Every structure is written in structure tokens, then in C-alpha cells.
Amino acid sequence: MFCCGVMWKSGGEDLQGFYPVRPECQSDVPRTRFKSRAGKTLSARRWHAAFTEDGHLDIVRVLRRIQRGGVHPSIKGAVWEFLVGCYDPNSTFEERNRLRSQRREQYDAWKEECQKMVPVIGSGRLITLSVVSENGQPIEDSSSENQGWLVKTAISDQRVLQWMLSLHQIGLDVVRTDRYLSFYEREDNQARLWDVLAVYTWLNPDIGYVQGMNDICSPMIILLENEADAFWCFERTMRRLRENFRATTTSMGVQTQLGVLSQIIRTVDPRLHQHLEELDGGEYLFAIRMLMVLFRREFSFMDALYLWEMMWAMEYNPNMFASYEEPENRNGNVAETDPKVLKQCGKFERKYMKSGVHSHSDQHSTLAVFVVASVLETKNKRLLKEAKGLDDVVQILGDIAGNLDAKKACREALRIHEKFLRKSKKQ
Structure with missing residues (x-):
């Protein structure tokens, strides 16, 4: 059937x-x-x-x-x-x-x-x-x-x-x-x-x-x-x-998310960011594909679907449906800090809202960006030790195809997100 x-x-x-x-x-x-x-x-x-x-x-x-x-x-x-x-x-x-x-x-x-x-x-x-x-x-x-x-x-x-x-x-x-x-x-x-x-x-x-x-x-x-x-x-x-x-003649929209990724790595792992900058990789263009097609090349078909639903569940906000149906009321009619709304949100969205921001008000600070950050963090040692140029960075990240665990990647992304919010507040 x-x-x-x-x-x-x-x-x-x-x-x-x-x-x-x-x-x-x-x-x-x-x-x-x-x-x-x-x-x-x-x-x-x-x-x-x-x-x-x-x-x-x-x-x-x-x-x-x-x-x-x-x-x-x-x-x-x-x-x-x-x-x-x-x-x-x-x-x-x-x-x-x-x-x-x-x-x-x-x-x-x-x-x-x-x-x-x-x-x-x-x-x-x-x-x-x-x-x-x-x-x-x-x-x-x-x-x-x-x-x-x-x-x-x-x-x-x-x-x-x-x-x-x-x-x-x-x-x-x-x-x-x-x-x-x-x-x-x-x-x-x-x-x-x-x-x-x-x-x-x-x-x-x-x-x-x-x-x-x-x-x-x-x-x-x-x-x-x-x-x-x-x-x-x-x-x-x-x-x-x-x-x-x-896209315009000079840029792709995804570059805004790459800028956020750069800010995240600079905050949570300044040594790795410095190393990538020295390799002329500070714009993180090597991560374009991961963000554009949401890791379809890095995971098997079933694992990519698993990752997507994990991310969407973590980013879920009950006001999302109302904002889609009535664009003029994009913030919804319910206060974002309403305990009932908070309870119905996914883990990632809830933490954002508690910090005074909510991820859907900034479409560039999505969980996917933190998942990319988590991938970079898992390859931290190899990138610092073996990457002598951007080709090496691409090759090291290419090795992750088929070897990523979606649940671990999301768990690590949440950890980095928390660390990022904590350090950003101090700064």
C-alpha cells in the first residue's frame, strides 16, 4: 500500500x-x-x-x-x-x-x-x-x-x-x-x-x-x-x-546568513575564525551549499528529512500559521512572551524568545546557521591542523557527507546557540 x-x-x-x-x-x-x-x-x-x-x-x-x-x-x-x-x-x-x-x-x-x-x-x-x-x-x-x-x-x-x-x-x-x-x-x-x-x-x-x-x-x-x-x-x-x-548581479541572499555564521564562529571560537580569515575564508563562502539546500548533499535522503523536521520542530512558533495567512499581522495577535505561546514553541525558538529576540523576526539567525557552526566545530582540530588553504577547508568539510548524525548536529547547534547568546550578552 x-x-x-x-x-x-x-x-x-x-x-x-x-x-x-x-x-x-x-x-x-x-x-x-x-x-x-x-x-x-x-x-x-x-x-x-x-x-x-x-x-x-x-x-x-x-x-x-x-x-x-x-x-x-x-x-x-x-x-x-x-x-x-x-x-x-x-x-x-x-x-x-x-x-x-x-x-x-x-x-x-x-x-x-x-x-x-x-x-x-x-x-x-x-x-x-x-x-x-x-x-x-x-x-x-x-x-x-x-x-x-x-x-x-x-x-x-x-x-x-x-x-x-x-x-x-x-x-x-x-x-x-x-x-x-x-x-x-x-x-x-x-x-x-x-x-x-x-x-x-x-x-x-x-x-x-x-x-x-x-x-x-x-x-x-x-x-x-x-x-x-x-x-x-x-x-x-x-x-x-x-x-x-x-540574487543580484553582485550578491546572493544567502550571504547575509554567511555573515551571521561568521559572527557566531568569531564569538564562540575566535581561534578558528582567525585561522579561516588567514586562509581568506572569513566570508565562509564554502558553506553556501549547506545553507542553500539545507544539507541535502551532506546527508542521505532519509537523514536530510530527519534533520529538516528536527530543525523545524525546534524552530516552531504557534503564531507562524497566523502570520502566514495574514501578512499584515506578521507578529500575530498573541504576545510572544505569553507562557502559553512559549510552551508551544520548539526548543530553539523558546530560547530565542526568552532572550528578548525571536528567530522568525530575524530570518537569518535560523537553526541551520548554528548547525553549520556545529559542523565546523566538529572539524575544529583538523581545520586548525591540516587546512593550509581554502581547498583544504572544502576537502575536510566534504568528508562529512554521509557521516553526519542529524540529532547530534542539532544538539550541538543548540549548545553553540546557548554559548553564542551568553557571550553576546557579555559583549
């Missing part, structure tokens, strides 16, 4: 069975450390028991369990929708069903709008070749099966043109995304990822499409069987990450 778009295996003994790997890729995939642990991991039984009869969710109970041992693969999609702010835990089953229906209709309308411009969208296929030239002229491709599906007339509208120019790049990235997973052997699954990214790019011309968004979106496509649900989960996730992808 299938659940949340992934294979169900009773008992959860073979968790890798939820995200089967193509046989020829087995040797190239980082080993998975995540194990479902009774009494720690949020199980399907515990998840369903956390709802009242009419559908209110005991989010405190859920967060506590996730922070201890992650989420069982059979329920990841449903849990993630709450973690990223798609649904308010205080809503009922009926309210959520109504909202889900509205969102599905809205996504279908946006997709239809895109389909009128490029008919291949929604066809179960995708494109990897340009459909228009930079001056807006249609590009003929007589050898392609896509002939007749593409653009027929010259494009003069700049927003439409910029969007169309991005479609083949999205396609090229999609066919390379998580190719070792059996899920993407089917072109219609690749097409679902392409459709969601194409629609998102159309709706967000200020950001457009940037390589790496495919890595963020892919798990949602795999976990959530309905494409519209996957889109909204991705859209909510991108609200946290979109500034990382904002």
Missing part, C-alpha cells in the same frame, strides 16, 4: 523501503543513520492520538516527540504540513478540509494559467530545451516529440518571457534531482516536480527560479501524493528560505 506517496512497510523495520534506491546506485548513496526508535520517534499511532475528536492537535506533545526522535516515514507528509505552517494546530478536521480544498482549487487555477502559456505543463511531461529565445521568439524543435506543445507566437511581456526562459533550466535540474531514488524513474513524477517549480516561479517573479529550489521541493513531491498539497508545503517552506535564493 502507499501512504503519503511513499511505500508502506508494516512495522517500519526496513525504513529504506519507504524511499527505495535504484539497484545500480546503491554503492553511491550515503549510508542512512536514522532509525525509528520506539518511545522516541513520532509514530503513526502517537500522531493520531495527538488529535482531539474534532481535530485539534496537541502540538506540544508532537514537538516533544519529534525533537527526541524525528517522524516515522509513514506520516512525514502529514506532519510536515503542520511543521512548516500550512495548518493551524488549533483548527478542526472540518476547517482543514475546507482550507485544503480551497488551496487545491487555487493551485489548479494557477496551473491552468501557466498551461495556457506553455501547454506541456500538466501533461505528465517536462522540457529540458529552451522554448523561446532571449528576444522572445519561439524556438522550433522539429526533432522533438514536444512539437505542437510549445510556444507559437513571439513573447513581448517581460514577466512571461523571463518565466519561459527559466523553464528549460528547471527541467535540466529536475532530471538530475535525486536520480538515485526509484521514485524518479517515472517521468510523470519528474513532471510533478517540474510543474510545481514552474508554477512557483511564475508566481514569484521577484525571486524567479534558482538552482537548489529543486532539492528543497523534491521531498514534498515524494511525501505528498497530491501535487497541490506538495506545492503548498513547498511554498510555506520557501517563505523561510526565499531570501537565501534572492
Whole structure:
């Protein structure tokens, strides 16, 4: 049977069975450390028991369990929708069903709008070749099966043109995304990822499409069987990450987070920061990939998902849903220091709020930055002893792929966060 778009295996003994790997890729995939642990991991039984009869969710109970041992693969999609702010835990089953229906209709309308411009969208296929030239002229491709599906007339509208120019790049990235997973052997699954990214790019011309968004979106496509649900989960996730992808001719948005990382290491480990500065690595550009795609390259697929849900649970704030639905009330209607609100927050968010700041008011001080700091700290001795140049730094950090423990990384990140807050207060 299938659940949340992934294979169900009773008992959860073979968790890798939820995200089967193509046989020829087995040797190239980082080993998975995540194990479902009774009494720690949020199980399907515990998840369903956390709802009242009419559908209110005991989010405190859920967060506590996730922070201890992650989420069982059979329920990841449903849990993630709450973690990223798609649904308010205080809503009922009926309210959520109504909202889900509205969102599905809205996504279908946006997709239809895109389909009128490029008919291949929604066809179960995708494109990897340009459909228009930079001056807006249609590009003929007589050898392609896509002939007749593409653009027929010259494009003069700049927003439409910029969007169309991005479609083949999205396609090229999609066919390379998580190719070792059996899920993407089917072109219609690749097409679902392409459709969601194409629609998102159309709706967000200020950001457009940037390589790496495919890595963020892919798990949602795999976990959530309905494409519209996957889109909204991705859209909510991108609200946290979109500034990382904002680019100008001279800088990337992620550089702001790199600046925060520099400040953290300078504060908690001045010797390491000094050493990196001497190697011309004081801008921490070697950490761009970790922050842009949230460690997708440093962890196996399952471990990356485990890390994400651990971070989201630790950063959770109950006012997040209200602020997403009503942007003009981004701070919510409830005082951030309200004990009831504090109790419902994740560990990381709670400590921030107690310190007089709250992490969602500064999107650059996310837990992910402290996780990168924790990675640097675990490699402290090697970096100080062996790194004679930036290439050495990159190589030493490259060795962590497949060898990182998500729970330990988060635990260490919280320790560094506490140390950083303590030292910053003194300074």
C-alpha cells in the first residue's frame, strides 16, 4: 500500500523501503543513520492520538516527540504540513478540509494559467530545451516529440518571457534531482516536480527560479501524493528560505546568513575564525551549499528529512500559521512572551524568545546557521591542523557527507546557540 506517496512497510523495520534506491546506485548513496526508535520517534499511532475528536492537535506533545526522535516515514507528509505552517494546530478536521480544498482549487487555477502559456505543463511531461529565445521568439524543435506543445507566437511581456526562459533550466535540474531514488524513474513524477517549480516561479517573479529550489521541493513531491498539497508545503517552506535564493548581479541572499555564521564562529571560537580569515575564508563562502539546500548533499535522503523536521520542530512558533495567512499581522495577535505561546514553541525558538529576540523576526539567525557552526566545530582540530588553504577547508568539510548524525548536529547547534547568546550578552 502507499501512504503519503511513499511505500508502506508494516512495522517500519526496513525504513529504506519507504524511499527505495535504484539497484545500480546503491554503492553511491550515503549510508542512512536514522532509525525509528520506539518511545522516541513520532509514530503513526502517537500522531493520531495527538488529535482531539474534532481535530485539534496537541502540538506540544508532537514537538516533544519529534525533537527526541524525528517522524516515522509513514506520516512525514502529514506532519510536515503542520511543521512548516500550512495548518493551524488549533483548527478542526472540518476547517482543514475546507482550507485544503480551497488551496487545491487555487493551485489548479494557477496551473491552468501557466498551461495556457506553455501547454506541456500538466501533461505528465517536462522540457529540458529552451522554448523561446532571449528576444522572445519561439524556438522550433522539429526533432522533438514536444512539437505542437510549445510556444507559437513571439513573447513581448517581460514577466512571461523571463518565466519561459527559466523553464528549460528547471527541467535540466529536475532530471538530475535525486536520480538515485526509484521514485524518479517515472517521468510523470519528474513532471510533478517540474510543474510545481514552474508554477512557483511564475508566481514569484521577484525571486524567479534558482538552482537548489529543486532539492528543497523534491521531498514534498515524494511525501505528498497530491501535487497541490506538495506545492503548498513547498511554498510555506520557501517563505523561510526565499531570501537565501534572492540574487543580484553582485550578491546572493544567502550571504547575509554567511555573515551571521561568521559572527557566531568569531564569538564562540575566535581561534578558528582567525585561522579561516588567514586562509581568506572569513566570508565562509564554502558553506553556501549547506545553507542553500539545507544539507541535502551532506546527508542521505532519509537523514536530510530527519534533520529538516528536527530543525523545524525546534524552530516552531504557534503564531507562524497566523502570520502566514495574514501578512499584515506578521507578529500575530498573541504576545510572544505569553507562557502559553512559549510552551508551544520548539526548543530553539523558546530560547530565542526568552532572550528578548525571536528567530522568525530575524530570518537569518535560523537553526541551520548554528548547525553549520556545529559542523565546523566538529572539524575544529583538523581545520586548525591540516587546512593550509581554502581547498583544504572544502576537502575536510566534504568528508562529512554521509557521516553526519542529524540529532547530534542539532544538539550541538543548540549548545553553540546557548554559548553564542551568553557571550553576546557579555559583549
